[in-house]
Amino acid sequence: MQTIDTGKLKWINIPAPSQGDIDTLEKAYDFHHLDLEDCLTENQRAKIDRYDDYRFLILHLPTIQAKTKRIVYIELDIFISEDFLICLHNGHGYLNELFEQAQNGEGVVKEYMSSGTGFLLYNILNDTFETLFKMVDDLTRETNKIEKEVFQAENNRDMLKDILLLKKDIINFRRIILPQRTVIAQLEHMSFSKQDGDLEVYFDNVVDKIEKIYATLENLYELVESLHQTNESIIFHNTNNVIKVLTVFSVVMLPLTFVTGFYGMNVNLPMQHAPNSVLFIAGLMLLILGSMLAYFKYKNWI
Structure with missing residues (x-):
């Protein structure tokens, strides 16, 4: 459990939360026991629960699995109130990097935590979803590479497995990213701290990022589907x-x-x-x- 405390608000980062971390939160904060249980179990859908003194968010973020190099999702659980923001996740690399930057640089703390917890939440989500564009770019490059190999006359390598794995990554990415839009859109109309002001335009910016990512994934999926059909036609032609x-x-x-x-x-x-x-x-x-x-x-x- 890592903490940054400015005196006005507290940012707590808990990578790979254990039962001990949950017990500590239960003693320190008046969180609903079902929310604390959700932090240790895998939830199939993103959601936001509203309480009188805090909000509880569950978000899913796409990431690259280290062993298989394929796209899977990790869960990000967030408790947010007027004076604290607590992030629990299963070791998302960028979230840890972001927290370390804030710990090691006063400029990052001033930029992220100078207002209220709502603005801090916006900065975390905005920067996190911004990193997803790099994953989209990697998928685009892989698609272009496969497209070039499919249409190379001298290429005798079977491309079917590569195409199907790429299609699976795009499908998983789309399935993960789309439900997050609904949750983030709900944040536009919420108030977390008196210091935040109107956050609608900020969270709307995050929603725009999600929509751009999803639109790009839609185009990639259509292209990969066409490559799949083309590859099947080439295989059929060669077999004939x-x-x-x-x-x-x-x-x-x-x-x-x-x-x-x-x-x-x-x-x-x-x-x-x-x-x-x-x-x-x-x-x-x-x-x-x-x-x-x-x-x-x-x-x-x-």
Whole structure:
């Protein structure tokens, strides 16, 4: 549990909260026990609960899972009142960096905590959602890379897995980010401290960021969906080419097999005992082969 106290307001950061941290909060503040329980359990939806003396927020933020390098969400729980703001989260890197910057720099404290807790909440959310644009840029670069590889004629690598993983990341990102808009929009009409003033325009700025992120993700999803269909068409086309070659090979071999089988019978056949019978049969087979290939070429089948 880390604390910055300016005398007027207190900012508490609790990464990876334990039962001991929850017990400490329960003794120090008059929080509802269900809210404290929510801080130790995974909640499936973002929400905001209003009480007479504080507000309790649950937000979900997209992040990159260290092991799989895929997009998942972490939960951010916030208790906010007139004189304190408490953030509980499962080790979100940027939130920890933001708090450390505030601890180590008076300028950050002055910028973030010079007004009330509502303005502090705005700064935290605004900077946090601003970092999501970098994740969107990374997805855009990955999409452009896959697009280039899909349309490279000499590229024989199977792109299906890459496309599906990228699509999954975009879907997860969209599913995480959209519900946060509703919660942040509710903050526009709330008052947390007398020092804050009108915060509507500030939280509206955060809502705009969320809408821009979501719109970009929508465009990326449509592009990846098109790449998926294009890749499937290319795979189908390449498969048809392989089948066409195998079919031509089978058709060409059929008359040659007939000729060799015909002259392999244990009966008297024309030219069977002629001195040049082998050359005659080989020439006949080459003539049939050449004629068939020429006909296939004329029909543009090969």
